[in-house]
Amino acid sequence: VDSAIQMTVTNVRKFQLLASSFALLPTLGLVVNGSAKVQMRDCVFEQIQAQSIVVERTRELEMVGNQFGESGERILSYRDSSSTLIRCNRVVGSAASPGCSLSSQTESVASTDTT
Numbered sequence: 001v002d003s004a005i006q007m008t009v010t011n012v013r014k015f016q017l018l019a020s021s022f023a024l025l026p027t028l029g030l031v032v033n034g035s036a037k038v039q040m041r042d043c044v045f046e047q048i049q050a051q052s053i054v055v056e057r058t059r060e061l062e063m064v065g066n067q068f069g070e071s072g073e074r075i076l077s078y079r080d081s082s083s084t085l086i087r088c089n090r091v092v093g094s095a096a097s098p099g100c101s102l103s104s105q106t107e108s109v110a111s112t113d114t115t
Helices: none
Strands: 007-010 014-018 021-025 030-033 037-041 044-048 053-064 076-087
Touching: none
Parallel strands: 007 030, 014 037, 021 044, 030 053, 037 053, 053 076
Antiparallel strands: none
């Protein structure tokens, strides 16, 4: 998507963003509430702002292998997620860490409130 995008997703079983590119994700650009599973993998967000991604009341949150434009602010806010996997994300154009190959094992971590 070549322009700013804004999405609000409420009460869906599964929400996925897979291998997608976005020019700009503004504050509250992606808000997901009440979903069983949220999965964001291998996406590129060229420009991103503080709290661009907000996830609430979700059983499973997975953010793996994404690239984000540089931001000195917290881009993700999540709470009330019973299973959270956030790994191998990086700044746009930087090399992936050696431990982030497709064959590497993933671990879930307990949810915390990052707001």
